[in-house]
Amino acid sequence: DAMVIQNPRYQVTQFGKPVTLSCSQTLNHNVMYWYQQKSSQAPKLLFHYYDKDFNNEADTPDNFQSRRPNTSFCFLDIRSPGLGDAAMYLCATSREVTTYEQYFGPGTRLTVT
Amino acid sequence: KQEVTQIPAALSVPEGENLVLNCSFTDSAIYNLQWFRQDPGKGLTSLLLIQSSQREQTSGRLNASLDKSSGRSTLYIAASQPGDSATYLCAVLTDKLIFGTGTRLQVFP
Numbered sequence: 001d002a003m004v005i006q007n008p009r010y011q012v013t014q015f016g017k018p019v020t021l022s023c024s025q026t027l028n029h030n031v032m033y034w035y036q037q038k039s040s041q042a043p044k045l046l047f048h049y050y051d052k053d054f055n056n057e058a059d060t061p062d063n064f065q066s067r068r069p070n071t072s073f074c075f076l077d078i079r080s081p082g083l084g085d086a087a088m089y090l091c092a093t094s095r096e097v098t099t100y101e102q103y104f105g106p107g108t109r110l111t112v113t
Numbered sequence: 114k115q116e117v118t119q120i121p122a123a124l125s126v127p128e129g130e131n132l133v134l135n136c137s138f139t140d141s142a143i144y145n146l147q148w149f150r151q152d153p154g155k156g157l158t159s160l161l162l163i164q165s166s167q168r169e170q171t172s173g174r175l176n177a178s179l180d181k182s183s184g185r186s187t188l189y190i191a192a193s194q195p196g197d198s199a200t201y202l203c204a205v206l207t208d209k210l211i212f213g214t215g216t217r218l219q220v221f222p
Contacts, residue, residue: 042215102206104157
């Protein structure tokens with residue numbers, strides 16, 4: 001089945017130790033998104049790629065970076081995780097930025113110790 | 114600035130009841146509205162998508178309506194089951210997807 005896949009499902013990292021989360025898609029969608037969701041809160045958009053064009057949200061901390069080496073894969077890099085970065089990280093895709101449905105992956109739960 | 118509100122924040126009902134979950138948004142300039150389901154510790158599952166030109170969408174026991182002019186959407190769940198227990202999120206698409214904080218639903222046998 002076509003889908004959005006996230007690895008790993010659970011990630012534990014130490015304070016300040018860089019970590020990379022992975023997302024892949026078999027839908028061949030143009031747009032890939034990264035959201036952060038803290039406990040009992042709504043998902044919050046960090047950034048998105050339209051093809052190779054990167055679009056950062058104004059309030060996304062510089063600590064968060066992203067790479068999209070090809071259509072299928074997108075990575076979230078957290079350069080120096082703090083305790084406040086512990087959250088669920090959700091990847092999503094859509095055919096276009098407007099109008100079309102977004103499809104979400106299962107998420108990666110990040111714990112910072 | 115677009116704001117999305119969901120009422121109630123939590124709901125606990127016996128199995129078999131018909132339910133209405135409410136979503137309101139402050140700016141009617143939206144492309145579409147999506148309803149999602151989220152199980153504890155899991156990702157989001159898309160339930161229904163309503164385009165801005167549409168009034169409602171149906172999938173099985175779920176029916177979602179959209180009144181863009183009044184900034185409201187409702188998700189109707191017929192004959193609720195314990196397996197429907199989850200958090201239900203609505204989200205509106207403007208230049209990005211903006212979520213409400215969800216309604217946590219528990220259906221008990």
